[in-house]
Amino acid sequence: MFGIYLKRELGRRKKAALVIALGLALGIALVITVNSVSAGMTQAQDKVLKSLYGLGTDMTVTKARTAPTSGSSGGPNFKFDAKSSSGSTQSSDRVQTQGGQALKSTLVTKVAAQKGVESAVGALSLNVTKVNGSFTQGKAQSSSGSSNSGGGGQGQPGGGTSTGQPQVQGGGANFNVNSYSVAGVDVAHQGLGPLASMKITSGKTFTSAQTGTKAAVVSKSYAKEKKYKVGSTFKISGTKFTVIGIATPDSSESDTDVFIPLKLAQTLGDAKNQVTTIYVKAADSKQISTVKKEITSNISGTTVTTSADLASTVSGSLSTASSLATSVGKWLSIAVLVAAFLVAALLTSSAVSRRVREFGTLKALGWPSRNVTRQVVGESMVNGLFGGALGIALGVGAAYVVTAISPKLTAQVGSTTGGGGGMGGGPGGGGPGQQASQNTLEIALTAPVSLTTIALAVGLAVTGGLIAGAMGGWRASRMRPADALRSVS
Structure with a gap:
């Protein structure tokens, strides 16, 4: 009986039901769109952090480089043997660690033993500056000239020729400079690190x-x-390497040009048993701040940087869009949703007012107030669910359009620390210690719709139906049979 009556009444009031459902649908669709875009922003930021930070890395441990001592110079210097042959090419490599101050390799084991740390891996960042070219020897040439004067000159009666000092002409140097970054990786633990x-x-x-x-x-x-x-094949400081693989970053760009085994990198950089960065993965991603405190308190003199620290430095259109989606978008969604709920409740209440004769007659025939309330709530719930289904369709469609268009966003990672090693310890880490111009990334925005978002939409649809039904049902339950009789003309 309830189902038949419900179906008949909804069929008689299609326009009113459609208006209520559309209002709820628009609010729900906006919530889905904003949530999906916000999720896309989070994914885009995660791509930036992973490309700079290393997949699976929760934090890095580095040490700020100390200031050079008085009289020392950290600038490049190259030494060449003197070769007179202009056809001989001379070459020299300068290999130095880059990023923060080198750490002892034993610290990797110590960090891995800290409470809350699942694994830790060390890496060494190097910068190789290669200079090659040749010198050209100049040639000494004498300049000569003659003078013929009728009366002759002093010391040169009757005229003559004077010869000047020999001068070196020509010669010089032609050298090319090639600078690139090298990361020494722990080949036994490649799942963590650069x-x-x-x-x-x-x-x-x-x-x-x-x-x-x-x-x-x-x-x-x-x-x-x-x-x-x-x-x-290519050489680094006389050591010949063979290329075994070509790698592409999962997202954005990588600051590292060459990856070699850690032991060889330590030998080339004269950094035996040293690393510049320790990559750390926490056992529980929700306890990263606790793990950071644990490492900082137990291993003095080091700087622990988490993904949250790096995330705070991400700027550019990605950061701007994320702020808009988080603040303006969500508040706008809430405002539209509240308005949709109120409109649905007011329309339902207004519809009840126009059904005074109907509900009064039902009560006169013996319907209790709870049955009348159930009828109104049932109709509102159907309207809410229909609006929810329509809103989900609109929201998913809007998210699909955003994903299909894939607008490009830029992300820049600025500096959070002074001059030490940044996130990733220099090349390969893309850390805050580097210039933002070196870490300008372009990310394609997507709008993934999760099951949680769909569940939220269904919950909002049910809530909207309940609110509208509760208001209309409360008003319908207060009607008396006499109201129906008074409405008869």
């Missing part, structure tokens, strides 16, 4: 047994610049 955010697109990566193998993985951009391919 190589974790890279995807091998050609060749292969290291095996756990290649700790001392003179093999290298190079980034796609650097390989293109140098025309490297799998099997190509």
Whole structure:
């Protein structure tokens, strides 16, 4: 009986039901769209952090570089043997650690033993400056001239020729300078560290047994610049490396050009048993701040930087759009949703007022007030669910359009620390210690719709139906049979 009556009454009031459902649908669709775009912003920011930070990395441990002592110079210096042959090419590599001050490798084990740490891996960041070219020896030439005067000159009766001092002409130097970044990675634990955010697109990566193998993985951009391919060879300070793989960053750009085994990097950088960055993964992602305090208190002199610290430095259109979606978008969604609920409640209450004769007659026939209330709430719930289904369809459609368009957003990572190693410890880490111009990334925005968002939409639809039904049902339950008789003309 209830279902038949419900179906008949909804069929008689299609326009009113449609208006109520549309109002709820618009509010729900806006909530879905804003939540989906906000989720896309979060994913975009995660892509930025992972590409700079390393996939799976929750925090890094570094140490700020100390100021140079008086009289010392940290600038590049190159020494060449004197070679007179202009056809001989001379070359020299300068390899130095980059990022923060070097840490002892034993600290990696100590960090891994801290409470709340799942794993820790050390990496060494190097900067290689290669200078090669040749000198050209100049030639000494004498300048001569003659003078013929009728009366002759002093010391030169009758005229003659004078010869000046020999002068060196020609010669010089022609050298090329190539600077690139190298990351020494722990080949036994590649799931954490600078190589974790890279995807091998050609060749292969290291095996756990290649700790001392003179093999290298190079980034796609650097390989293109140098025309490297799998099997190509190059030298660093006289050590010959073979390219075994070409890697592409999972997102954005990588600051590291070459990846080599950690032990070889330590040898090249004269940093035996040292690392510049310790990558840390927490056992529980919700306890990162607690783990940070644990490491800071137990290992003095180090700087612990979490993904949250780096996230606060992300600027550009990504940050602006994220702020708008978080603040303006959510408040706008709430305002529209509240308005939709109120409109649905007022329309339902107004519809009850126009059904005085109907409800009064039902009460005169013996319907209790609870049955009348149930009838009104039932109609409102159906309107709410219909509005929710329509709102979900509109919201998912809007999210799909955003994903299809994929607007481009830029993200810049500024500096959060003074001059020490940043996130990732220099090249490969893309840390805050680097200039923002070196970390300008372009991210495609998506709007993923999660099951949680759909569940939220269903909950809002049910809530809207209950609010409208409660208001209309309360008014209907107060009607008396006499009201129906008075309405008869």
